Amino acid sequence: MYDFAYHRPKSVADAIALLKGKEEARPMSGGMTLIPTLKQRLARPSDVVDLGDVKELAGIKLEGANVVIGGMTKHAEVATSADVKSHIPALAELAGHIGDPQVRNRGTMGGSVANNDPAADYPAAVVALNATVTTNTGKHAADGFFKGLFETALGEGEIVTSISFPKAEKAAYMKFPNPASRYAMVGVFVAKTASGVRVAVTGAGPCVFRVKAMEEALAKNFSSAAIKDIKVSATDLNSDIHGSAEYRAHLVGVMARRAVDAANK
Amino acid sequence: MTISVAMTVNGKAVSGKVEARTLLVQFLRENLGMTGTHVGCDTSQCGACVVHVDGQSIKSCTMLAVQAEGAKVMTIEGLAPSAEKLHPMQEAFRDNHALQCGFCTPGMVMSAIDMVKRHNYELDEATVRRELEGNLCRCTGYHNIVKAILAAAPAMKSAGV
C-alpha cells in the first residue's frame, strides 16, 4: 500500500475538518473494504481519517418505535444486540451473516452503507425497512439514498452518523452468497412495517433496488404464494462468472419467496 | 508518515515506530519478530493472520498497526501458559490431528478460541463449521479441526480460560 497521513479524530466535527478540502482524503470506519483496496494499491489517499475513536458514532439505542444504530457500530454488535434482536430480528440475523466473524468484529454499519457496494447486505435492510440515514449535515430517506454502483446521496464531507430503523411487524432477509467471496450474489430483504410492505434486493443489480410488483402483491397477501409468478427482468442485472443476469433474476424470485416464508414464521 | 505506536502484546508492553501504512501483522512479524502470525492472502479471506485485539478475533492483515494503539493484542505465541503446558485449544488441535502443514493453524486456533467464548463454551458441529467461514485450510479437510474445537470447548470451560 502507499503511505498516507493518518488521523484519529475524537469527534465528527474534527473528522469533517480533517477531510475538508482534501480531495484525496478518505474517512475509514471499519476499514474492511478500504484496507484491502489500499493493499492492492488500487487507491492512493493522501489522508486516512480513522473514525474509530469518535464515540458519538457508536452504540445502539431505542427511540420510540425505532432502533437507532450508530454509524461506527460493528456488525457483530448489531448481530448480538438485545434491542435489535427483539425489535428487528431480521436485521440482527443479516448482520450476523456479513463477511466472517473477524470481519464482523471490525466492519461497521455506517461504513457499509456509505460504501454502497452492490453486494453489501445492509442497503437491502435500509431500503426494505424504510430506514432513515442521519449524517452530520442532515437526514436522508432510504429511497434515493442509494443512487448507483458505489454511489450514495452523501456529499463531500458528509459522514453517516446513525441509521434509524423502524420496527418491523414482519421481516426477513435471505441471502444467496457468492460461493467464493460470500458476498451477496442475491439478497432479498422483505419487510412489513408501518409504512407498508417493501422488498429490497441487493447483489443482483448495480445497486439495491425495490421490486414494486412484489410489494403490491404482498401488501394484499403477505405469503410467498402471492409472488410466485412475479418475475424480475434480467435486464440491467449483474453478470459474472458466478451468476448470469438471468440466474440472478431467477434467484431474486426464489430468495424473495423464502424471505416471505421466513418472515411469516 | 512515521508514527509511534504502543500496545500490549501477549501481556508485554511494546512500542515502535511504523509507517501509517504498516499493517498490524507486519508490526508483529517485522518489528516484534513474532512470526507465528501468518499472511496467506491479500484479500482478507484466509484467516492465517487472525489475532485477538481487546479480546476479539480480527484479521491482523486488515488492520493498521496504528489502529491497535493502546490495545491488548494476543497472538498464538501468547496462548500457552508455560513452555510445558499448552492452551486447551492447542492441546485439542494436537490430540485431534487438526493441523498438518501448520500454516493456517495460528489463525485457526485464535479464531477457534474466540468462537468458543462467544458461544459460551457450547457449540455444535454446524455452528463450528459456519463460524470457520473466515479461515481457510488446505490440508485437513476441516474434519479434525471441527473435532478439535468441539473437544476444546468443554476443556476450556473446565480450565476456566
Add this chain to the structure above:
Amino acid sequence: MEIKGEYRIAASREKVFAALNDQAVLQACIPGCESLEMLSPTEMTAKVRLRIGPVSAAFSGKVTLSDIDPPNGYKITGEGQGGVAGFAKGGAVVALTADGDDTILKYDVDAQVGGKIAQVGARLIAGTAKKLADQFFGKFAERVGAPPPVAAA
C-alpha cells in the same frame, strides 16, 4: 463483455454526429476525463481519473474514432493504462437513426480489462463498464439534446 444501450436525443442526426466528433463535448462526457488532446481529427490522448467506490485509478491512453460514416455513426475506441490497476480498453459502435426531429442513438460497447482490476475485481467489471457507458452516453444525450433521456435499455 458487451453492453448495449439506446437514447433518444432531441436533436438532428447532423447535430448529434457533429457533437460526437467534438473534442470539447467528448471531454465533458467521458467520465472522469481530466484532459483530452487532439492529435488528429480522429486521434486523441486522454487522461482519465476513475473513482469507483474505494478504487481510484488514473488512466492515460488514447481515444480513436473510426468507421466514420456521417451522420449515421462511427466507432469510438478508448484504451488506457492505469498503472498498478491494469489497463482497460473499450470500443463503442454508435449508430444514429432519425426519428422525426429526434435522433435515436444506439450504442454497442465491447470492453476489456486486464491486470489487477481483472484479477481481483471480476465481479465489478461488467457493472462498472455499464455504468461508465451509461454515464458517457447519458451525459452526451443530456448535453446535446434538450430533455433528458427517456429510454435507457
Add this chain to the structure above:
Amino acid sequence: MTSATGIGARVLRTEDKRFLTGTGRYVDDLPLARATYAYFLRSPHAHAKIKSIDIAAAEKHPGVVNIFTGKDLVDAKVGGLICGWVVKDKHGDPHKAPPHPVMAVDTVRYVGDTVAMIVANSHDEARDAAEAIKVDYEVLPANVDLARAFDKGVPQVHAEAPGNLIYDWEIGVKADVEAAFAKAAHVTKMDIVNNRLIPNAMEPRAAAAEYDKGTGNYTLWSTSQNPHVLRLILSAFVLGIPEHKLRVIAPDVGGGFGSKIFCYADETMVCWAASRVGRPIKWTAERSESFLTDCHGRDHVTHAELALDKEGKFLALKVETIANMGAYLSTFATAVPTYLYATLLAGQYTTPLIYANVKAAVTNTAPVDAYRGAGRPEATFVVETIVSKAAAELKMDPAELRRKNFIPTTAFPYQTPVALQYDSGNYPPIIDEAMKIADYPGFEARRAEAKARGKLRGIGFSSYIEACGLAPSQVVGSLGAGVGQWESAQIKFNPTGNVQVMTGAHSHGQGHETTFAQLIHDKLGVPMDQIEIVHGDTATTPFGMGTYGSRSLAVGGSAIMKATDKIIAKGKKIAAHLMEADVADVVFENGTFKVAGTDKNVPLAQAVFAAYVPHNYPHAELEPGMDENAFYDPANFVYPSGTQICEVEIDPDTGIVEVIAHTAVDDFGNIINPMIVEGQVHGGIVQGVGQALFEGAVYDKATGQLVSGSFMDYTMPRADNFPSFKLGYKVTPCPHNPLGVKGCGEAGAIAAPAAVMNAVHNALAPIGVKHVEMPATPLNVWQSIQGAQRAAAE
C-alpha cells in the same frame, strides 16, 4: 512390535508443538541480517512482444538496490528452466521443447510471466519502484481456449511448437480397440472437461538466498517439496553453480500439493541475484501472484467411449484427450497427462483393450503441472464417470457393474493393457464395506424423503486405483524421466544413544517427523523422544528425491527400514563380540541384542556406545561408529485402491449442491499411523470435492486474463461446505516393500471428483439432466436444469 508408539499406533505428532505455539519456521519467517527484498514485475498481458523495458526512473527510486531484466540473464548466460521428462510422441520423436527463459526477453506468454526483478531495502520500496518501470508491449492475440488450441488461425505461443502442439502421444493399439467396439452390444460415450485448478497451498511460495563471498557458497531457502532436485536443476541446467557450492534448504513448508515440486523463475532469480546484490534477498509471493504464477493443475478436454458386451463386461475403452501445458513446460508437465494418466485408465477393471491418445497443447496461460494426484485424478474421473454413465444407460446398479468388471482378487499380480502391473489388491470387500458404511440399501428411502422436501438426492460411486510411490528408476527412466526415483535415508546414532534420521523425503504437512520416528522406534526400540527426523536441507541430508506422488513412506520409509537393517546387522556383530557369542546366535528383540536360549543381552544403546568408545571392540572386522546409509529403489509402483461413495442433495431452485455424506474405504496396505492417514484422506477428499463443486480457474477467452484470480472469485472449499467424513480400511499389504505400505496422500483427491459428479448426475437424472461439467457450481447446475427443461419442452 506393537506399542503405544510403534507401527499401527495413533501417535500424536512430534511437529505439532512448534506449529501450535507459533514457533514453526517458514521461509518468510527467517531473520536475515541486512536483507533486501525482491519484487517481480509481471506481465499484465497474456501474449505480447516486449518492445522495450525502461528501468532508468525506477533505478533512482529510494531504497532500490538492483533491477534485473531478462537481458541481464542472457548476458550472464543463464540457462532456461527445464522440463525434466522427455515424452516421445507416437512417431517416437521427443516432445517439442520451447525455451523457457527465467525472465521474459522479447515476448511474454501469460499473465504473470516474469519481466523484471526489483531488489530494494524494503518490500514496499521494491514495489514502489516497480511502478516506475516502463514496459512497452505490443499486445498479441492470445491462445486461451484449450479445445481450440490446435485450430487453424489460432495464435502461436512458440515458434518451436508449430500448431501449439507439444506432442501427439498414444498408448494401446487403436485397431484392436476399434475392432472390439465394432462387436460391442453397448457403447457409452462421454465428452468431459477436467477443470483447471489452482493449488493454493496456504503458505504462498517464498524464497530467500544468501551468498558467501569468502567461500563462494550460495544458500537458497525455498518452499520446495524436494530441495535436492531443486538444487540439481539449478546447478546442472539453469545457473551453473556447482552443486557442492549450492545449499538448498526447505524449512517448514506450508503445504505443497505438487505446486512446490517445480523449479520456478522467482526462486531461481533470488538465488542468482544473491551474489550480484551482495546482500541476502527475500521474496514471498503475494496471494495474487500465487494465483498467476504457481503451476496450475488438471485442465483436460476429453472424449471417451466404453464398449460393453450384453452382460455388461467391459470390452474396450477409447480415450482422446487434449491436455493443457500452459505457456511453458514446467518441470514434470509432460509426464502428467501421459504416464501418470493414460496408464491408469484400466482402473480396477479387467477392460482388455485400451487406447488413449493425448495431445498436449501450449496456451497463453500459466504453466500446468502435477497437482495432488497428477494425472491419476484425471484418469479416475474418466473411468469412474463413464462406468457410472454406462450403468445408468443399461439400468444397472452402478456397484453391480463395477463388481462384474473388477479384477478378480486371484488375478494379482495383474498386467493391465496400459503398461502397469498391479502388484496386489482386493476390490470387492472394499466396495462392500463402503456400501455398508454409506447405508446404500437405505438410499432410495432417503431419496424419497428428500423429494418430499423438494430436494433432489443422489448417490455416486468412485472406485479408484492409483499407481504411486514414484518409483522404479528403471521404469520411469525408460519412460523418459530425467531423474532416478529412489529414496535415501541415513541413520546416525549419537554416542549417548539418541538417533538422527536423515531422509531425502520432505515433510510439508504429512507428518514425517512422527511417522518415520515410529518406524525407528518400532524397529530399533529407541524411545520416540530420542529420535529426530531431519529433512529439507541438502547440506545435512543425503541426496533424495523429495515428496510427491504419495511416495514418502513407500519409498522413503522403505529406505529407512533398509538402513535400520544395516544398523541391526552391525549392532549384532558388536553385541556378539561383547557377549562373546557367535553372530549367528544373536537375535535383536525389543531394542536388545540377545543370545537365544541364554540371558545374555546387550541393549542397542550399549552397542552404540561401544561403537563410539570402542575399547572392547571387534576392530578387525568392524569400523567404529554407528551411522548407516541406505538407498531404496522399489521394484514397482504401489497400488492403493478404494471406493468412495458420495451422497448429495440438490436444491433445484438454486442449483446448490450439498454434500450430505461422503464415505471412503481405502486399501493403503499396512498403516503406520492411522491418525495421520485419516488426515491425509480428509484433506484429499476436500480437494477432490473442491474440484467437483467449487474450484475452477477461469481465464477470459478473449484476453487471457485470469478472472478467478483471488479468493474473491476462486472458490476455496470451506468448513461449512462439508459434513464429517466416514472412513474405513481394508488391508492388502504391498508385497514388494519392506513395510507392506502403499500411499495415502493423493487417494482422496483422486477418487472424490467422480464420486461427487456421479452423485450429482444421479440426483439430476430424474429431471432429465444429462450432463453437468465440473465444477458443479450453483450457476452451472441451475443452467443444466434449465437446459433440460427447455429440451423437455421442445
